[in-house]
Each structure stands twice: as structure tokens, then as C-alpha cells.
Amino acid sequence: MPAGHADSGFPYQAAVKVIPEVSRHSFPDLTRTVSLRNVGANTVWVRFEKNEHWFQIAVGTAWDDRVVTEHFYCRTQTGVTFLEVVAVGLKTWAGDLCKEARSRSR
Numbered sequence: 001m002p003a004g005h006a007d008s009g010f011p012y013q014a015a016v017k018v019i020p021e022v023s024r025h026s027f028p029d030l031t032r033t034v035s036l037r038n039v040g041a042n043t044v045w046v047r048f049e050k051n052e053h054w055f056q057i058a059v060g061t062a063w064d065d066r067v068v069t070e071h072f073y074c075r076t077q078t079g080v081t082f083l084e085v086v087a088v089g090l091k092t093w094a095g096d097l098c099k100e101a102r103s104r105s106r
Contacts, residue, residue: 009088031087037062040081
């Protein structure tokens with residue numbers, strides 16, 4: 001394959017504690033695919049930008065999509081729950097794409 005060919009990216013996994021107040025979870029770099037699985041006991045609301053609508057993730061379900069982002073916001077209505085976060089990161093060598101996506105996400 002030619003030099004600089006895009007491969008599958010790097011994996012990222014975390015457990016995120018979600019509370020009733022809006023909190024921000026940051027990835028180490030831009031992602032290209034994100035999977036959020038609600039493994040707790042309360043519904044979770046997630047969004048990727050401050051002015052976007054909220055996605056609802058019911059208990060025992062997941063939200064998966066191709067998303068180029070560095071962070072997401074989450075909250076519950078009451079109580080505490082947990083999200084299992086799995087993402088595939090973009091390679092940082094794709095500088096122009098990363099810079100462009102970062103400038104749009106701020």
C-alpha cells in the first residue's frame with residue numbers, strides 16, 4: 001500500500017460515569033466511529049455540540065454512528081448511570097482533515 005494510506009485507526013475504550021448535570025467527555029484525538037452503550041440503570045442523553053439536539057440512549061441499548069468529533073456531552077434525568085464508550089480514532093497524520101474537523105467542532 002502507498003505511504004500514508006489510511007488504515008483502521010486506533011481503538012479507544014472507556015467507562016464514563018453519567019450524572020444529572022451536563023458533563024463533557026473528551027477523546028484523545030478525533031474519532032471516525034463512536035459507539036455508546038448504556039450499561040447502567042437510567043436513560044442517558046448525548047449530544048456532540050452544545051446547540052445540537054439530544055440523542056436518547058435507553059437502558060441496555062446503544063448509539064452507534066460515524067462521527068468525526070473530539071468530545072461529547074451527556075447527562076441523565078435522575079441518578080447515576082454508566083456509558084461504555086468505544087471509538088475508532090483518526091490518524092493524526094491526516095493533518096488537513098483533522099484541522100478542518102476541529103475548527104468545525106468548536
